[in-house]
Amino acid sequence: MAVAQQGADPATSATGEIHADRPGPRMNRQVFGQFAEHLGHGIYGGIWVGEKSAIPNDHGYRRDVLDALRAIKVPMVRWPGGCFADEYHWRDGIGARAKRPVKINTNWGGVDEDNAFGTNEYMGFVERLGAESYVSANVGSAAPSETAQWVEYMTSPSGSTLAKERAANGHPAPFKLNYIGIGNELWGCGGNMRAEYAADLTNRYALFAKAGGTNKLLKIASGPSDANYEWTETMMRLAGKNIDGLALHYYTRPRDKVWGDKGPALGFSENEWASTMAHTLQMDEFVTKHSAIMDKYDPEKKTWLVVDEWGTWYDPAPGSNPGFLIQQNSVRDAVVAGVNLNIFAHHADRVKMAAVAQMVNVLQAMLLTDGARMVKTPTYWVFDLYKPWQDATVLPIDVTSPWYHKDAFALPAISASAVRDTAGQVHVALVNLDPTRAIPLSVALTGVAASSVSGRIVTGANMDSHNSFEQPDVVKPASFGAAQIAGGTLTATLPAMSVVVLDLH
The missing domain is CATH 2.60.40.1180 (Golgi alpha-mannosidase II)
Incomplete structure (x- = not known):
């Protein structure tokens, strides 16, 4: 537009x-993707309640959540993070749940993480949704061999030791792994790295993340936040030939001067409405300028710009654990969603995938749950309105x-x-x-x-x-x-x- x-x-x-x-380019359905991190009640209580829960479930997955997400044709789910990904070791989340280690979620609230929702549970979730899988690998605190073995566990045909272990865990056939993130926010919670070092690691980890059988795997590099154009320049120059996509993160905050003061989700003034809209419209500037840098190294636009974290970020709901990032979702968020989706349509030649943050109970959520109750947010209904945009041809x-x-x-x-x-x-x-x-x-x-x-x-x-x-x-x-x-x-x-x-x- x-x-x-x-x-x-x-x-x-x-x-x-x-x-x-x-007519312009196709708007990939993957632009309407979702993000599900081990954060607050995003996974536990939001997606997963376990087979023994009194809440109606399909082998542990909430039926009401599954039904609601199927209704908006969720095309892709990114997991397990986020900052959580670069402290996540995949072996903690496989095998008998009773034997999985309990750890502390040091990023989000300092709560116990019992690893009940791991690789097999995630893949079962996306299979039930009919969605594609996007797994973020641990580059910050794990060796390349760990990523390589995880990919082998998920994708290897029968015969290898890891494929036999997957079969013993209940899934003899290989999982379909569509995308793998080579770390997350390597400039920040993923390791506080310089761009040059992050690019070197991206080349290394991407090289050894080899999918088995006929699985075609696209590799997404940890890209910039906001206006960090130097990061995009460096990553494309040093690693551009070894990646299929570059991630961009940008959150809309009404107040953006002090990180701990973002503004309330409800009860805000018109001034903060206007500030929210002004910051949302910046997405167009960021996408435009990062795309121009990518064009220098990839004029054929083969590398995807993947906006895999976007949405509103307000102060936590009063009385909630501040590390759970719980916020209400209002008409303001619906308008923000519409504006962003229109921006992505305008840039459909380069923006080929995105993920709103996050799917359930966290930040700009589609759904909110409380025990057996579930509610669809205004943002959910905007995604429902935009369903015809999935794989459609953009018209100027x-x-x-x-x-x-x-x-x-x-x-x-x-x-x-x-x-x-x-x-x-x-x-x-x-x-x-x-x-x-x-x-x-x-x-x-x-x-x-x-x-x-x-x-x-x-x-x-x-x-x-x-x-x-x-x-x-x-x-x-x-x-x-x-x-x-x-x-x-x-x-x-x-x-x-x-x-x-x-x-x-």
């Missing part, structure tokens, strides 16, 4: 054009947007993307970042033969409207009837702080 930069333009309506006659869309002004912030009010799905239908996503006013919009449909339109909307009565266990349906999709097509033009009025997805017929 191209947005005209207009400064203090007084316009109150938006105009644009969809260029379906100039130009929007001239009015501006949203609040205090020191001046932002384009409208974010948009358009696709032609795998069945040939055109869909348009429109996000109104302005929490105070509805915005009329008119979009010319070039190359689109459509005469009618239907759609759904996610919005709320307040900036922090959210779903709770007591009131689980405060924010959920509703039918959107305020759009029409006439004379080759799509018109609509977008309510304040809304995410609208329109289906053109």
